[in-house]
Amino acid sequence: MYAAANLADALSVTRRYLGEIGFVGWLKIALVLLFMGGFGSLWNVFNVFPETATVADATTDELWGILLVGALVLALVLAIVLAFAYLAALLEFVFVESLRSEAVHVRQYMRENLRHALWLLLFRIGLFLAAVAAVVALVVVVVVFGDFPEPSGMPDSYFFGILAFVALAAIAWWFVDLLTSAFVVPIMLLEDCGPISGWIQFARTIPSNPAGYLGFVAAAWTIGVTLWFLFAIIGFVVTFVGLILFVMLTIGLEMIAPSLVVVAFALLFVAYLCYAYVLSLLETPVRSYVRYYALLILGDTDGDLDLIPEQRAAVRADGGSSRRASDGRIEEERRPRNYGQETDSTARDEPTDHWTDEDENDRDGDHWTDTGDDDSSSDSDDWMTDASDDEKDGDDE
Numbered sequence: 152m153y154a155a156a157n158l159a160d161a162l163s164v165t166r167r168y169l170g171e172i173g174f175v176g177w178l179k180i181a182l183v184l185l186f187m188g189g190f191g192s193l194w195n196v197f198n199v200f201p202e203t204a205t206v207a208d209a210t211t212d213e214l215w216g217i218l219l220v221g222a223l224v225l226a227l228v229l230a231i232v233l234a235f236a237y238l239a240a241l242l243e244f245v246f247v248e249s250l251r252s253e254a255v256h257v258r259q260y261m262r263e264n265l266r267h268a269l270w271l272l273l274f275r276i277g278l279f280l281a282a283v284a285a286v287v288a289l290v291v292v293v294v295v296f297g298d299f300p301e302p303s304g305m306p307d308s309y310f311f312g313i314l315a316f317v318a319l320a321a322i323a324w325w326f327v328d329l330l331t332s333a334f335v336v337p338i339m340l341l342e343d344c345g346p347i348s349g350w351i352q353f354a355r356t357i358p359s360n361p362a363g364y365l366g367f368v369a370a371a372w373t374i375g376v377t378l379w380f381l382f383a384i385i386g387f388v389v390t391f392v393g394l395i396l397f398v399m400l401t402i403g404l405e406m407i408a409p410s411l412v413v414v415a416f417a418l419l420f421v422a423y424l425c426y427a428y429v430l431s432l433l434e435t436p437v438r439s440y441v442r443y444y445a446l447l448i449l450g451d452t453d454g455d456l457d458l459i460p461e462q463r464a465a466v467r468a469d470g471g472s473s474r475r476a477s478d479g480r481i482e483e484e485r486r487p488r489n490y491g492q493e494t495d496s497t498a499r500d501e502p503t504d505h506w507t508d509e510d511e512n513d514r515d516g517d518h519w520t521d522t523g524d525d526d527s528s529s530d531s532d533d534w535m536t537d538a539s540d541d542e543k544d545g546d547d548e
Contacts, residue, residue, distance in 0.1 A: 155366070157451065161444035163466040164459070168439055171253040177435060179255045180246070184438060185431040186235075187242040233272075240275065241268035243336050250442055251340075251458050267339055274346035275328070282324040289316050329371060330364075333445035337458045352456065353449075360452040367448055371441055378437060382430055389426060393419075 169177060244264035249255050293309055335349040342352065357364060397419055404411035443459070450457030457463065 157363075157444055157447040158370070160447055160463070160466050161440050164443045164447070164462045165436060165440040167462060167465065168250060168253055168443070169436060172249070172255050176249075176255040177432070179257060180249060180439075181428065181431040181435045183242050183245055183249075183257065184435060185428055187239050187246065188431070236275070237268060237272050240271040241265065243271065243332060244268060244340055246438075247337050247340055247442065247458070250439065250446065253462070264340070270345045271331075271336065271339070274331070278324060278327060278331075282320045285320050286313075286317050289313060326368070329368065333367065333371070333442065334364075334449055337446060337449065338456055341456060341458055356449070356453045356456070360448070363448045363452060367445055370444065374437060374441060378434065385430070393422065393426075 172180065241261055241264060244267050245257055245260040248260045248264070290313060293305070293313060297305065297309060330353070331346065331350070334353050335346055338344070338349040338352050339346060342349070344352075397415065400418070401412055401415040404415050443462075446457075446459050447463065450459065450463060
């Protein structure tokens with residue numbers, strides 16, 4: 152319910168939003184989405200670990216030193232990942248607040264949602280650990296209670312069963328995370344509550360509109376896959392050309408001075424950030440459309456959870472069909488008033504300043520439609536005018 156009708160409305164609201172924030176706002180929101188997505192390949196940047204080839208030949212003191220360095224590096228990487236995860240959670244609220252206000256005030260929105268971002272981060276960590284724990288529990292049960300002497304002798308049916316369960320857990324994690332970002336985050340922002348309370352309120356609306364929510368999931372998945380394929384093609388071409396240029400640049404700098412090779416890698420990192428930002432610019436209208444689509448469905452399902460009532464009313468003011476309002480009533484289409492079918496009392500009570508140019512033309516006779524009531528009314532008015540003139544003439548005499 153409402154899923155199909157809101158597809159066009161979401162497009163209209165997205166156009167309105169991009170027009171309101173302007174080009175500078177578009178650049179800011181693209182930067183927000185860039186950090187909100189974690190650069191896409193953050194693990195590749197920090198995927199550096201100390202070599203372990205010399206561990207076997209190291210003494211006890213050296214082994215403890217290597218373990219200490221490894222623990223420090225792992226702690227540093229974990230801290231950086233958590234910092235980016237918290238920033239991504241914080242920017243979720245910045246993005247939704249920008250969609251609601253049709254403005255871009257990043258620092259203000261960040262200050263107002265520090266607590267919400269922490270709750271969302273903890274919820275996401277718990278959700279991820281729950282998915283991992285479910286997979287680990289299944290593996291342990293299969294290995295301990297399985298009918299095979301050692302893990303290497305596991306039958307293929309068990310192995311593929313575990314893979315199927317891992318895929319199912321990943322899909323469930325994606326599904327819950329998608330609904331959290333699309334529906335629970337707006338509820339947290341609107342009601343000033345945590346993710347658990349937000350999920351409770353959202354779950355109450357699901358029985359009222361299950362088809363609408365499933366329609367959103369299908370649309371989000373379709374758009375996401377299409378965008379992924381498009382960006383994969385672009386990424387393949389850019390990577391191929393970029394590697395050729397990088398190799399040529401590295402060779403040229405090494406011929407000048409071997410120490411300049413570091414400059415080539417620095418330029419490669421900067422080029423990667425620029426490439427990711429360009430993709431974020433292209434992605435901004437699409438992600439805005441998907442989020443507006445979710446907000447429209449949520450507001451149509453429960454008017455108390457409507458985050459964008461003004462945008463909804465604006466895009467539907469000139470709609471061509473009746474729509475269900477947020478309070479559950481039906482909004483009838485706005486049609487021109489037909490004065491030819493009005494009653495006499497209504498016509499007398501109608502203020503003269505409400506007449507439009509078309510109505511003035513009707514009064515002048517350009518588009519007059521003759522009816523029986525109009526003829527009789529016109530004859531009656533003429534008779535009264537004649538009688539009044541006769542009485543005036545008699546007074547003059």
